[in-house]
Amino acid sequence: MTEQSAHHTFDLVVACDLNRGIGLKNGLPWRLPGDMKHFRDLTVTTVNPKLQNAVLMGRKTWESIPLKFRPLPGRVNMVLTRNSDYNINPDATVAGSLESAMENLAELEIENYFIIGGAHLYEQAVHHPSCNLLYLTEIQEKFECDAFFPSFENLFTLISTSKTHQEHGLDYCYKKYQRNR
Ligand SMILES: NC(=O)c1ccc[n+]([C@@H]2O[C@H](COP(=O)([O-])OP(=O)(O)OC[C@H]3O[C@@H](n4cnc5c(N)ncnc54)[C@H](OP(=O)(O)O)[C@@H]3O)[C@@H](O)[C@H]2O)c1
Numbered sequence: 001m002t003e004q005s006a007h008h009t010f011d012l013v014v015a016c017d018l019n020r021g022i023g024l025k026n027g028l029p030w031r032l033p034g035d036m037k038h039f040r041d042l043t044v045t046t047v048n049p050k051l052q053n054a055v056l057m058g059r060k061t062w063e064s065i066p067l068k069f070r071p072l073p074g075r076v077n078m079v080l081t082r083n084s085d086y087n088i089n090p091d092a093t094v095a096g097s098l099e100s101a102m103e104n105l106a107e108l109e110i111e112n113y114f115i116i117g118g119a120h121l122y123e124q125a126v127h128h129p130s131c132n133l134l135y136l137t138e139i140q141e142k143f144e145c146d147a148f149f150p151s152f153e154n155l156f157t158l159i160s161t162s163k164t165h166q167e168h169g170l171d172y173c174y175k176k177y178q179r180n181r
Helices: 003-007 033-044 059-064 098-106 119-125
Strands: 010-016 021-023 052-058 075-080 093-095 110-115 131-139 156-161 165-167 170-179
Touching: 010 021, 010 033, 010 119, 021 119, 033 052, 033 131, 033 165, 052 059, 052 098, 052 119, 059 075, 075 098, 093 098, 098 110, 098 119, 110 119
Parallel strands: 010 110, 010 131, 052 075, 052 110, 075 093
Antiparallel strands: 131 170, 156 170, 165 170
8 A cells, every 4th residue: 555545534425314224226215316416515526626536436336326427427436346357447447445446546636535335335434444534414214225334323423413404205414423533
């Protein structure tokens, strides 16, 4: 690992229901356009207008994004897979591990790294020493899910909670957590 990648932190972005459910049949169990916009703004916006952010995701999450919406615009898309034949160049860069993804990104001028799922990648990320912030959209409902965010309450401290938003009859809010050192 290079000196730079060793020191670059990453943040997590996720939308969860009350059971920490995040997905069903490789899709999202809900449709919340307001949260999608929040996700886009959070992951696209940079302090330095000359830089981009990177979004890191597991191969299944990449495949769950409809063709017309990927790669996610305005961001460097990095897809993790252990299949060395998986080639989606030029739409996204592929890496065989989280460490090599971080190393590849360190070669580029990237402002923030965001891990955007899915369950397998979150499970590794919450325990990783480079994990910094967790941006969690909490949906006040219980959905049928087959993919879950890991238990994280003992690893993070809540910093802020937004007001409650309402969409399609669903209440949700944005919570921001800091990884405990
Ligand atoms: N609610 C949300 O915020 C949210 C966000 C994202 C995704 N999701 C949902 O989550 C579900 C998908 O999650 P998932 O856990 O099934 O899949 P995933 O984490 O997106 O992808 C898993 C795959 O990523 C690759 N991978 C994971 N860790 C790796 C590592 N350290 N090194 C190399 N490759 C690695 C492997 O690909 P190979 O098998 O190719 O080796 C693995 O099979 C979907 O339902 C999706 O809609 C929800």
